[in-house]
Amino acid sequence: MSTALVWLRRDLRLHDQPALAAAAQRANRLVPLYIHAPEEATPAEGAASRWWLHHSLAALAEALATAGSRLCLDSGATAERLRHWAQVSEADTVYCTTVAEPWARRQEAAVRAALAEAGVALEILPDGLLTDPSAIRNRSGTPYRAFTPFWRSVRPQIDPPRPAPAPALPPLPDAIPEPQPPEALGLLPRIRWDSKLEMHWRPGEPAARERLARFIDGGLADYTGQRDRPARDGTSRLSPRLHFGEVSVRAVWHAAADARAAQPAAEASVDAFLGELGWREFGYHLLWQDPELDRRPFDRRFEAFPWREDPDGALLGAWRRGETGIPLVDAGMRELWATGWMHNRVRMVVGSFLVKNLRLPWQHGEAHFRDTLVDWDLASNSMGWQWVSGCGADAAPYFRIFNPVRQGERFDPDGDYVRQWVPEVAGLPKSHIHQPWKAPADARARSGLHLGRSYPEPLVDLGTSRQEALAAFQALG
Ligand SMILES: Cc1cc2nc3c(=O)[nH]c(=O)nc-3n(C[C@H](O)[C@H](O)[C@H](O)COP(=O)(O)OP(=O)(O)OC[C@H]3O[C@@H](n4cnc5c(N)ncnc54)[C@H](O)[C@@H]3O)c2cc1C
Structure with missing residues (x-):
């Protein structure tokens, strides 16, 4: 025995x-x-x-x-x-x-x-992964620092075994004590703020498998068309499930690859989706290269960056609460607070706003996401923050500063996402919803918006703060 x-x-x-x-x-x-x-x-x-x-x-x-x-x-x-x-x-x-x-x-x-x-x-x-992050090397024998060559070289080698069924489980030995309930681990908050999460998520393997099946049958075919629209349910929302291993990444890979064989028209969408799984692999490859990825800029020059002083934490607090006066940023931060998740496009926008317009250290954003995201993942979160800050491997260049107004007009053109999360501006027409401070006084009055009272004035001027960020980044050399 x-x-x-x-x-x-x-x-x-x-x-x-x-x-x-x-x-x-x-x-x-x-x-x-x-x-x-x-x-x-x-x-x-x-x-x-x-x-x-x-x-x-x-x-x-x-x-x-x-x-x-x-x-x-x-x-x-x-x-x-x-x-x-x-x-x-x-x-x-x-x-x-x-x-x-x-x-x-x-x-x-x-x-x-x-x-x-x-x-x-x-x-x-x-x-947990499709690759071994410690074993991947480029032609010169060093780890990859950019996603595109990484994925070009790694992707053809990805051929995971097909997912195995659940095994028949042998019984426990007799000497095992009565089980403790999960409550005994003390994972739930003492002040029960978490009931709101229950409205949005059902953790556990059965729900993960259902979500995967629903996404493969429904959302995947038009992933490229929908994935950047935060108002739509256009992405898989598998991230917390992959993090905790409620569904294997091999099962997700095969489900998507099989969908391509069944619907050739969905090829571009399947490739884009598999590419996102590739970013997840790349994050672990970076974390393996730099175990301090959550704390120190991958590009060490950025350790000398002149961050703005925020002695009483007023700027950071307004960002965290979704009270910056920039509707798309506030919508994202409130979605995060209410649901424990935020759309990827909006993660990039709120991150860029924190680091470039407010000029506050990216580590503050990393820590806030770590505490509030249900899908928090050491590799993906660290890579994401370094990417938006311009200090990571393969990062968005520092001069690419997301304009939250343009991003809103492009990816939330009718303002549905902002209306859902920022009711104070919901009455504005779509032409003004992403920059209420520019709405004519009569449009504001008709919609019941009183800037500075019912909804804040912008915390910073987007144009001026952009110029200041560029100057600070340029000074780094
Ligand atoms: C500042 C910032 C912080 C982030 N923090 C996290 C985090 O803590 N945990 C996390 O899982 N993702 C993080 N991401 C990546 C991305 O936003 C989420 O993975 C994605 O929004 C999850 O939604 P989804 O499952 O519907 O994604 P889908 O679009 O359906 O993608 C499928 C899967 O691919 C992976 N994936 C997608 N995009 C990325 C990406 N950019 N980087 C790495 N993996 C990706 C995820 O596992 C995701 O579940 C962050 C991105 C940014 C810009």
Whole structure:
């Protein structure tokens, strides 16, 4: 009789789960175990991520119970707790999947040492990504610093195995204590602000699989036409599900590639979607090159950038609350606060506004997103912020400063997105909705808008702040 322990990490699912599959095949007793160790992951996940994790674990517990197994939960130092569980369950092997973040390498080394002392084997199986971020090199043998050559070289090599079904799970050994509920991990906020997230999301594998199927059947064919329109449901919204591994990236890849075979007309859309999965891979390749990607500019020249002083935090506070007086920026920040998610186009706009128009350090934006996004991901968030700031690899050049008015007119032409999130300006005609300060007084009066009272005047003048940013960037040389 052999017992296996499956150490669950960012792979909270039953289908196409390599650690569960290997353990189920080789052992006749199996313990699925999740260990909450917030002090080991650096930086620690934020409140919205913890909310998602709680509900994702609850969904996994339900699925495991239906499959005749049981989710075991624990918290504490991972290496020590794993050794304890291996001893209690008399497991000879611990199976887990990879997490491609710098702190996870340290965690795995500690786990390996602790298990070896106890005579328990550790098997780490690749998962979470389509590539190995540490193994990719260009022709000169160095890592890639730009997305286009990275993707051109990597994409033809991506040929993941087809997703495996959920395995039949062996029972738990007899000696396992009664399970704790996910509440015992203390992931939910003490002040219950999170009920609003429940209106927008259903974490867990079953919902992830449904969302993938719905996107493949509905949204994918016109992804290129819809993906930049924040008012539409034009993207997959799979990001939190990919982050927590509720659906495997291999399953997403194959679902999209199969859709191309079935509908050749959708080829451009499928390629664009697969390219976004490619950006996700690229983020991990960058994080592997620079473990400080969330803190230090990839281009170190930017460490000398003259950021604006904001001693009382008034500018940052207005940005966070969505009270900058720039409707598209405010709409994005309020969407984030209300739903834990923000449309990609708007992430770029609010990021550019913070870093270039307000000239506040990008690390403030990175930290706020980390706390509020349900899809917060160390690699993607760090890369995204460095990209909008112009200091990352392959970043938008510093002189490309998003104009939030032009972006609104182009990607939210009827103002539907702004109307949804900024009701103070909803009564303005679409010709003025993206710059209410330019609306004639009678149009403002008719729509009930009182600038400076019902809705703020712009926090900064877009033209002047743009010039100041350009001058500051140019001074860097
Ligand atoms: C400043 C900034 C911060 C960001 N922070 C995060 C973050 O913390 N977590 C996160 O998952 N994404 C982040 N992104 C990338 C992107 O905005 C989200 O992945 C996307 O909006 C998620 O929505 P979706 O699942 O509907 O995307 P889709 O358009 O349906 O794309 C499919 C998948 O591809 C991946 N993807 C798409 N765009 C990107 C991208 N630009 N970079 C990396 N992966 C991408 C995601 O996994 C996404 O789920 C950030 C972008 C910016 C500009």
